[in-house]
Amino acid sequence: MVTSFLFLLAFFLLFAYKIYLDTKMRRWGENALMYIFILSGLILFEFENVNVFFYLTVLITFNILISIYGSKKFFFFALLALLFLPFANGIVSAQGAFLGMLPEAVLMNGKNPKKNKRLEVKRDIIHLSAGIAVLAIACIFSFWGRDIILALVLIGFALGNYIRLGGRLSAIARLEREYTPFGYGAIWLALGITVTMGLLFSNAYMLAVLSTILIGDPLATIMGVKFGRIRIPHNKEKSVAGSLAYFFSVLIISYFFVGYFAAVIAIAASLIESVELRIDDNLTVPVFLILIILLFYYLV
Helix, strand or coil: CHHHHHHHHHHHHHHHHHHHHHHHHCCCCCCHHHHHHHHHHHHHCCCCCCCHHHHHHHHHHHHHHHHHHCHHHHHHHHHHHHHCCCCCCHHHHHHHHHHHHHHHHHCCCCCCCCCCHHHHHHHHHHHHHHHHHHHHHHHHCHHHHHHHHHHHHHHHHHHHHHHHCCCCCHHHHCCCCCCCCCCHHHHHHHHHHHHHHHHCCCHHHHHHHHHHHHHHHHHHHHHHHHHCCCEECCEEEEEHHHHHHHHHHHHHHHHHHHHHHHHHHHHHHHHHHHCCCCCCHHHHHHHHHHHHHHHHHHHC
16 A cells, blocks of 8 residues: 555656656657556556556656657667566566657657668568567467567667667668668557557457557568559558558468457458558557457447
8 A cells, every 4th residue: 555655656746747847848749649658557557456656657757767868868778678577567667668768769850751662672571570570479478478579679679779879780770761760660660569568468469469560561561562553542652462461461360369350450450551641550550459459348
C-alpha cells in the first residue's frame, strides 16, 4: 500500500514537472504523443498485476530525461532500458522507458520518400529477414518472447542512434533513404511493435498483429516493386500485386496463431495499409487491429 502511494505521488509530481517543461518550451503539439501514452497507460496493465503508476513513472521519467539531455543520449538510455529486462517487472520497465523515448525520436525532421526502387528492395529484404527471425525466436522461446522482442528492438534502436551520430557502420547507413535521418523509418516500426506488446496480452494475437508489419509490409513492397504494374484504384502508390502479397502472407502466418480469426486480421490490415494516411502504416495498422481485437474480445 505504501509502495503504491509512493509511485502515485512520484507520477503526479513528475507529471506536473512535465507540464511545466512543455509550457515553458511551448511543445504541447509536439508532445501530444506522450500524453496519449500517459492516458493509454491507465489501462495498459489492467490485467497484468502491475502497478500502473510504476509503469507511468518510468515512462515519464525517461521522457523528461530525453527532453533535458537531447536525442544524442538515445544510445545511453536505450542500453539503460535494456538492463531492466532481467529484473522483476523488467518488460514493463523497459517498455515504459522506450515509450518515454519514442515521442522525441518521432520528432526527428525527415522525409521518407520511396524513390529508389533498388534501395527499397534491399531495405525490405533486411526488414523481412529480421521479421522472420523475430517471429521465429518469439515462437521458439514463447515464455521469453516479449522480452526477446523488446531486447532486439532496444538493441536496434541503440545501434541506429550510434550510426546516426557518426558511427563507422557506413554500409548499414547507406541503406537509409535520401534526406532521411538514419533509423527514421525504423522508429515507426519500433513504435508499432511496442504499442502492440503493451496493449495485447495474448501472445497469439500479439504475434498475429506483428506479422502484418514484420512480414506483410516488407513483402508487399518487394512484390510491388517487382510486379506492381497494376495500381489499386484508391491509391496509385500501392499496387495490386503488393496488396495481394500483403493479404495472403498475413492470412497464412496469422492463421498459425489465431486460427480463422486470421481472415479478419488479414482483411482489416490490407484495407488499412492500402489507404494513404499521414501517419506511418507501421503504427496505424497495429493500432486499428488492436481496436478490432479488443472490441471482439469484449463484445464476444
